[in-house]
Amino acid sequence: MGDRVTVGIVGASGYGGVQLVRLLLDHPQVEITYLGGEGSAGRPYTELYPHLQGRVNLTVEPVSVEVIRDRAEVVFLSLPNGIACKLAPQLLEQGCKVLDLSADYRFQDLKTYTQWYGEPREDAATAQKAVYGLPELYRDRIRQSSLIGCPGCYPTASLLALAPLMKQGLIEPNTAIIDAKSGTSGGGRQGKINLLLAEADNSLAAYNVARHRHTPEIEAICSDLAGQSVLVQFTPHLVPMPRGILATVYATLRDPGLVREDLITIYQAFYRHSPWVNILPPGLYPQTKWAWGTNACFIGIEVDERTGRIIVMSAIDNLMKGQASQAVQCLNLMMGWPETMGLPQVAFYP
Amino acid sequence: MGDRVTVGIVGASGYGGVQLVRLLLDHPQVEITYLGGEGSAGRPYTELYPHLQGRVNLTVEPVSVEVIRDRAEVVFLSLPNGIACKLAPQLLEQGCKVLDLSADYRFQDLKTYTQWYGEPREDAATAQKAVYGLPELYRDRIRQSSLIGCPGCYPTASLLALAPLMKQGLIEPNTAIIDAKSGTSGGGRQGKINLLLAEADNSLAAYNVARHRHTPEIEAICSDLAGQSVLVQFTPHLVPMPRGILATVYATLRDPGLVREDLITIYQAFYRHSPWVNILPPGLYPQTKWAWGTNACFIGIEVDERTGRIIVMSAIDNLMKGQASQAVQCLNLMMGWPETMGLPQVAFYP
Amino acid sequence: MGDRVTVGIVGASGYGGVQLVRLLLDHPQVEITYLGGEGSAGRPYTELYPHLQGRVNLTVEPVSVEVIRDRAEVVFLSLPNGIACKLAPQLLEQGCKVLDLSADYRFQDLKTYTQWYGEPREDAATAQKAVYGLPELYRDRIRQSSLIGCPGCYPTASLLALAPLMKQGLIEPNTAIIDAKSGTSGGGRQGKINLLLAEADNSLAAYNVARHRHTPEIEAICSDLAGQSVLVQFTPHLVPMPRGILATVYATLRDPGLVREDLITIYQAFYRHSPWVNILPPGLYPQTKWAWGTNACFIGIEVDERTGRIIVMSAIDNLMKGQASQAVQCLNLMMGWPETMGLPQVAFYP
Amino acid sequence: MGDRVTVGIVGASGYGGVQLVRLLLDHPQVEITYLGGEGSAGRPYTELYPHLQGRVNLTVEPVSVEVIRDRAEVVFLSLPNGIACKLAPQLLEQGCKVLDLSADYRFQDLKTYTQWYGEPREDAATAQKAVYGLPELYRDRIRQSSLIGCPGCYPTASLLALAPLMKQGLIEPNTAIIDAKSGTSGGGRQGKINLLLAEADNSLAAYNVARHRHTPEIEAICSDLAGQSVLVQFTPHLVPMPRGILATVYATLRDPGLVREDLITIYQAFYRHSPWVNILPPGLYPQTKWAWGTNACFIGIEVDERTGRIIVMSAIDNLMKGQASQAVQCLNLMMGWPETMGLPQVAFYP
Incomplete structure (x- = not known):
């Protein structure tokens, strides 16, 4: 050795x-x-x-x-x-x-x-x-x-979902909304009442709405990528499982003509040299469990032609890639x- | 009898x-x-x-x-x-x-x-x-x-969160995004692989993104309330718990001067004669478990002054009030x- | 009022x-x-x-x-x-x-x-x-x-399973072994590391083996019922769920000729005036969830003719009947x- | 390659x-x-x-x-x-x-x-x-x-717990009782109602009591080790978690003078050349989660001097070592x- x-x-x-x-x-x-x-x-x-x-x-x-x-x-x-x-x-x-x-x-x-x-x-x-x-x-x-x-766990999941959009100017930056869901290990190995199995199991809630400290971290990197000051809406939730984060990201596309397959191609190109990011094929959305215990990030992409929005789902293990x-x-x-x-x-x- | x-x-x-x-x-x-x-x-x-x-x-x-x-x-x-x-x-x-x-x-x-x-x-x-x-x-x-x-389970949670906003013209209607999370009993008593405990436990994912059948139901009632045609973004997720729905609803306020306490007052007035709707005090957000086995709906309200959005969280038991x-x-x-x-x-x- | x-x-x-x-x-x-x-x-x-x-x-x-x-x-x-x-x-x-x-x-x-x-x-x-x-x-x-x-939660489940056997002299009293499994709310609303969802979920273990304080309580009542001093083997386990106790009780029958249906009849008679005790029909074993939120106790009975033992399973809600x-x-x-x-x-x- | x-x-x-x-x-x-x-x-x-x-x-x-x-x-x-x-x-x-x-x-x-x-x-x-x-x-x-x-999953956990006792004649063989608890993946990737998260979560029950097919497998190997025909009592339970088996094994010691530390020494010697078996120190009992995703078996040992019994707890991942x-x-x-x-x-x- x-x-x-x-x-x-x-x-x-x-x-x-x-x-x-x-x-x-x-x-x-x-x-x-x-x-x-x-x-x-x-x-x-x-x-x-x-x-x-x-x-x-x-x-x-x-x-x-x-x-x-x-x-x-x-x-x-x-x-x-x-x-x-x-x-x-x-x-x-x-x-x-x-x-x-x-x-x-x-x-x-x-x-x-x-x-x-x-x-x-x-x-x-x-x-x-x-x-x-x-x-x-x-x-x-x-x-x-x-x-x-x-990086923080939430910013990792959120930024991997947002980076191609911000970097390439594909969305109206300030329309970005990140609805994030995390397992309870994110709260650390501390004896807090709200993290007890008896309390947290079978339940689901948001916390620190509009004031979670990971917000400015996401905004700083998004601003760096977009080349302009960006504000995002970030809401974390606690989910009854030990590990995993899913970030569901919403944003309005600048070009309403882009379809899902276009966006998947753009993401694949963006992450071409990133072995840990898996862009999923059309119609497949990530399960957080797929990343359990690994350094992988799974990204699924959907475009809603009715509303003109892209929805990106990004799943990681909060204690690993996060x-x-x-x-x-x-x-x-x-x-x-x-x-x-x-x-x-x-x-x-x- | x-x-x-x-x-x-x-x-x-x-x-x-x-x-x-x-x-x-x-x-x-x-x-x-x-x-x-x-x-x-x-x-x-x-x-x-x-x-x-x-x-x-x-x-x-x-x-x-x-x-x-x-x-x-x-x-x-x-x-x-x-x-x-x-x-x-x-x-x-x-x-x-x-x-x-x-x-x-x-x-x-x-x-x-x-x-x-x-x-x-x-x-x-x-x-x-x-x-x-x-x-x-x-x-x-x-x-x-x-x-x-x-009503469907998702529409119940979503509409109770959105109704005062739609009815009273408080938001830009088409900015409404509903990120909904449900326990697995919503899938019914059927032997589906993805609903097995071995598969669904410890995991979290979205499904039917941009095409869930509860979307038109929510839109029809929102349109009725708003007096104009409304499109909403609705994304359901499966959460590793048997029961409960949390709908996290985002929308842009028309009047940026409204603060959280104003909105709480408006909601309390709107639901004054509705014994099953509990509007939570400032800073308190609903846990789905609080509604387990009951006909109650718990609603928490937050305003993000940085972004001009309202975030409404609505929790019900999907098999009960839902x-x-x-x-x-x-x-x-x-x-x-x-x-x-x-x-x-x-x-x-x- | x-x-x-x-x-x-x-x-x-x-x-x-x-x-x-x-x-x-x-x-x-x-x-x-x-x-x-x-x-x-x-x-x-x-x-x-x-x-x-x-x-x-x-x-x-x-x-x-x-x-x-x-x-x-x-x-x-x-x-x-x-x-x-x-x-x-x-x-x-x-x-x-x-x-x-x-x-x-x-x-x-x-x-x-x-x-x-x-x-x-x-x-x-x-x-x-x-x-x-x-x-x-x-x-x-x-x-x-x-x-x-x-009574304690474990003694309630254990004694309802053992009482007819002890009272009527149907078993060798000192052969009684109680393997009990409990949800984590039994640990109380305290911020203990081992009761965190992140630690207790997905896991299972025994604790306080051969020294849990509910042992003498069970023994005292068994001795009272049997009219002689009885020692029992009692092992509690922590199970990843908020509520519920299942006690699986083993004992050697005195009369090897007794079959399952005999024992079910004896239990039904013993609990004839007890509206909260449900003796299950042959071949049905209790799920703890059946008792969730109620004062009920469900009891299932099996006899193993190969070994001469009776196995009694008793399920309650640990915070309710327990x-x-x-x-x-x-x-x-x-x-x-x-x-x-x-x-x-x-x-x-x- | x-x-x-x-x-x-x-x-x-x-x-x-x-x-x-x-x-x-x-x-x-x-x-x-x-x-x-x-x-x-x-x-x-x-x-x-x-x-x-x-x-x-x-x-x-x-x-x-x-x-x-x-x-x-x-x-x-x-x-x-x-x-x-x-x-x-x-x-x-x-x-x-x-x-x-x-x-x-x-x-x-x-x-x-x-x-x-x-x-x-x-x-x-x-x-x-x-x-x-x-x-x-x-x-x-x-x-x-x-x-x-x-081997089957239950026999693996059970036999690793019983082998030193059977092989070295330390217990009355027919007193062996195995109370086993398994995660639900043991039921396979099949759409069975009782394995749905909605049904199996928050609940616990025994099944196939006195007739599970892993019984003869355990008995055959025990008999081989003991050099005499052995009957065991085996009871499987379904626990609300995807993976893991804990077998809690009870048996009456032949020599009432043996204490816990003696038994731990005997087990350590028996498994000296077995890198996958971890004999735990006095007072420590295995959590199934410790074995998650590995080929390890963790064994904890207790002796109850009041009753003359040994209690052995054996934890594995049912899909891995099992x-x-x-x-x-x-x-x-x-x-x-x-x-x-x-x-x-x-x-x-x-």
């Missing part, structure tokens, strides 16, 4: 952390050398996740930049918002590559961050160097970067490895 | 049928005297639904207008589309009151029916007499009618009984 | 509490006049359970014996173990009737209580007067009592009302 | 088939060259399973021994009971290695087969050569065999490859 790249995970106790552990265990080019956390420091990792018994022998350690630097060339930060922005500058200075799974490095414009997340920021210089970790849109810049701001496996996809790019290396391609079904 | 109204249910073996049986068993003014069906004729009803053991002693009988007429003053038809339109004219002629749960009598304009359902119709005179069984909108006409075309209990609510009106008689008001939670 | 019996609920914020609220709202002879709690004192009850909006106007109050006494003739205590034994003696002294849903008054022998629950007790005189609230076994004593120790509705059934008996008054008899299915 | 072993799958359209396809796609030493089926012959495989889009280009072909022989060195038969016994003799004659996932080759004694499965058999000579495909018990014989009768991945594990042994080759080791959690 001598020539494997050493990797540390800070914030290993959450759902993002355990996905990273699972994925990196199977990755042929890396070795996990450090698991960090505050609340669970000192505990064997298998105490937190007993199913890893016999596969992981590491103990969670307190977070120390010095220890991480000595141990890991690459660091994944899987922490609550507002912590990575303290750690990342130090780790970068020590020569580590950093992939941050929080919101801290998703925004070029820190005013937007502060407005939606409520925290002032003092690391503008670092934030300027960060690249938004959506490989299908920013592949080349990710390859050159040492600091990746990995979080951990997308970060590993970014790592693959940063290291010059094939984009698919070490990542599960086919879901277990049913 | 001598002075109870006698009731028959044709198509008793499906999910709509068994809800009606459950509700009418507990209704203080009626007595079930006939259960009809073709496929299950001759079988004791408890063979189909063993949990009714000791509560129902009826056997399913072949469908015969003469037998029904002799046995029942009121008839519920819970049959596949295209059958009620053969039976209802005969039953009406025999003096029965008829409540049809299929699509057959939901349309005044039979051309629309034929266009979306593919069947020619020869009962235009009967269809003209039918009243659309959404009591919150057509209470007075239901009271006078002998033939009710009970089907069987709404039919009983109509019966209550037809018979001059209180609108809430015999209907469950509070869900078992959790 | 002047002549209704006034009722208070202490510990109204939990799942037991909200079931009681729902049931007593619909009960024709009582009126809820007090809701008590510590953690949620001062909050409107609908803040805790928004689906009760428009149905309940009470605010949770701090727990005070004087206030309760002035307000309520009957008090339900739905509190963690070890609290009711402080409150009940005072309430009884003030003339209230008390139904306790915790473990505090389930044991005549307080040594057993202290051994399994770890708490010393100083209210032996009060405990002596308590009656075990399983009406099917102790109907007459419940009628005479002012203090009911309501908790709240059984308490109301006891109240009906205490007040001389019909045993079925105000209690749901038929589940919503599916 | 020239030197990969060619593999065919007959009965590829079912859940067993699609697991095999998924596993063999990722296996480094094999290539899938044939997918056979009757009902779906002529259809592209991705029509049946759209999530395999872009990964599988094969079309389902009619079943022909000649075609299979020309195309595949190894054949998996994933068919209803009673069909493999017609095909296997011909395929063996043509030089293929055969792994049968049905019940046809699980029994040395065809009288037992005929008694429980109702079909006469004429291939006694072939059946004599078949080896029971449970590698943890029959590893050496599997290595030498050309025909494997792969079916498809266990067959691939057998293939690995037959080909002289490492037992773990190409098989997923760690579940995605949660």
Whole structure:
């Protein structure tokens, strides 16, 4: 294992952390050398996740930049918002590559961050160097970067659905409405009443309507793609299943003459070099379960000629393409490895 | 029980049928005297639904207008589309009151029916007499009618969300987008692969995008309310739970000065005399589970001042307010009984 | 409402509490006049359970014996173990009737209580007067009592399955094995990681094997019925559903000549006067869902002639017959009302 | 891919088939060259399973021994009971290695087969050569065999729990009671009413009590291990989840002095060379989800000193270790490859 790249995970106790552990265990080019956390420091990792018994022998350690630097060339930060922005500058200075799974490095414009997340920021210089970790849109810049701001789960599903439309000026940008539905693991490994099986099962509801923090992230990238300022309507819902996101996206087409098959062709061309995006044939719409445990995104496309709208459905695993496996996809790019290396391609079904 | 109204249910073996049986068993003014069906004729009803053991002693009988007429003053038809339109004219002629749960009598304009359902119709005179069984909108006409075309489950949730907006001209009508999510019982008691727990659990997908048959039903009523022809975008989704519908409705407000609290006030006034509609206070959004097993509809309202849109969320039990209990609510009106008689008001939670 | 019996609920914020609220709202002879709690004192009850909006106007109050006494003739205590034994003696002294849903008054022998629950007790005189609230076994004593120790959810399902066998000496008592499976609401409305939907869904496991606190409760009643000291093997499991318990009970028959139909006849006779127990016909086994939201218990019986064992399956709703509705059934008996008054008899299915 | 072993799958359209396809796609030493089926012959495989889009280009072909022989060195038969016994003799004659996932080759004694499965058999000579495909018990014989009768899902979980006890005479053999719980995919990809999400979700029940066909299979292997004829009590239950089996096994210890830690040591020794069996430390019991999508079996052990019984809990994925991945594990042994080759080791959690 001598020539494997050493990797540390800070914030290993959450759902993002355990996905990273699972994925990196199977990755042929890396070795996990450090698991960090505050609340669970000192505990064997298998105490937190007993199913890893016999596969992981590491103990969670307190977070120390010095220890991480000595141990890991690459660091994944899987922490609550507002912590990575303290750690990342130090780790970068020590020569580590950093992939941050929080919101801290998703925004070029820190005013937007502060407005939606409520925290002032003092690391503008670092934030300027960060690249938004959506490989299908920013592949080349990710390859050159040492600091990746990995996208949120909802923005990943939403932007993969919207990007060809925004980039190619196919829709009236401000008509875009994203009705997104997520499994409950998006709420994290926290003992919240509304995430209990007894409460969340058999039920369905929207939350944070008109004010979810993933809105400005989607808008910033859409604006970048469209070359103009874009406002989107974004509504998240909680669905009674552990994993998966489906984003159903509505927008008014600029050219009412475009039919479904045209749009499918445009999407296929747009994602021609993106092995993880599957554009479905006419009449087939994605099931979130098809992406379970994989880095895939499935996209289905419909045009309603009566109303002049396109409807795009985008399905991912919120903890994988929406979080951990997308970060590993970014790592693959940063290291010059094939984009698919070490990542599960086919879901277990049913 | 001598002075109870006698009731028959044709198509008793499906999910709509068994809800009606459950509700009418507990209704203080009626007595079930006939259960009809073709496929299950001759079988004791408890063979189909063993949990009714000791509560129902009826056997399913072949469908015969003469037998029904002799046995029942009121008839519920819970049959596949295209059958009620053969039976209802005969039953009406025999003096029965008829409540049809299929699509057959939901349309005044039979051309629309034929266009979306593919069947020619020869009962235009009967269809003209039918009243659309959404009591919150057509209470007075239901009271006078002998033939009710009970609404579909999606239209019930969607129209209760849209009616105040359409009726009072508060939105640009053609901007209305309905993103609807339903539990799987909406697919009926049929052995379909895609409705198996092994397939449908842990997954989520849209279906019949831009072509679901509930679209023209929603549009017809919206047009009636708005006094102009309205097109809506309607997308149904299948959610991994047995029951419940959530309709998330988006529309652009005509007056950008209206705030959330204004709209809540308008909705409360609109539904002032509708005991089954609960308008939620600011910031509270409905859980489908709150309506489980009841005739209630919960409506939450949000306004996004950034985009100028209203977002209305409407939650019902698809088999109750979306089907069987709404039919009983109509019966209550037809018979001059209180609108809430015999209907469950509070869900078992959790 | 002047002549209704006034009722208070202490510990109204939990799942037991909200079931009681729902049931007593619909009960024709009582009126809820007090809701008590510590953690949620001062909050409107609908803040805790928004689906009760428009149905309940009470605010949770701090727990005070004087206030309760002035307000309520009957008090339900739905509190963690070890609290009711402080409150009940005072309430009884003030003339209230008390139904306790915790473990505090389930044991005549307080040594057993202290051994399994770890708490010393100083209210032996009060405990002596308590009656075990399983009406099917102790109907007459419940009628005479002012203090009911309501059974645990697992003991209810297990004892209804075992009682005819123990009482009539049909099995080798110490061969009884109870493999019980419960929905997750049994864990209460607490933010525990293992009860999150993300963790508990799609999974199944045993817990507290060989040491669950419901074991001595089952053994005490079995010993009472059998007239000898009985040890049972009891294993609880957590199942990915909100509600329901199935107890699968195994025991060796004393008389190998008994066949399934004999046993069904014996059970039917044993429960002849128990309207809530449904003995299923040969070959039919209970689904927990058949009991959802009702006070019913469904029992299926099988005999394996190859092994000489009887297998009894008993299904209830853990929050209803296993908790709240059984308490109301006891109240009906205490007040001389019909045993079925105000209690749901038929589940919503599916 | 020239030197990969060619593999065919007959009965590829079912859940067993699609697991095999998924596993063999990722296996480094094999290539899938044939997918056979009757009902779906002529259809592209991705029509049946759209999530395999872009990964599988094969079309389902009619079943022909000649075609299979020309195309595949190894054949998996994933068919209803009673069909493999017609095909296997011909395929063996043509030089293929055969792994049968049905019940046809699980029994040395065809009288037992005929008694429980109702079909006469004429291939006694072939059946004599078949080896029971449970590698943890029959590893050496599997290595030498050309025909494997792969175990049922329940027997796999049950026998891994019982084997050390039976083999080493630690229990009274006839006291063994297996209370097994399975996800609904065990019922196959068939449109059965009782497997619909609307019916099976939120519910739990036993089925085929005292007469499930996996009983004789468990008894035959237990008898082989114990060196005496053994009867077991086996009860299967359907649990509302797609995958997973938990077998909770009860038996009376011969030596009442043995404690939990002794038994754990004995199990660890027994499975020392079995990489797929994880014996859990004291006090930890298996969650079925820990095995989801893997070939692992997790075993937890408890001793109840009060009753003298051992309780063993065994968790597997019913479609993996209980079916498809266990067959691939057998293939690995037959080909002289490492037992773990190409098989997923760690579940995605949660």
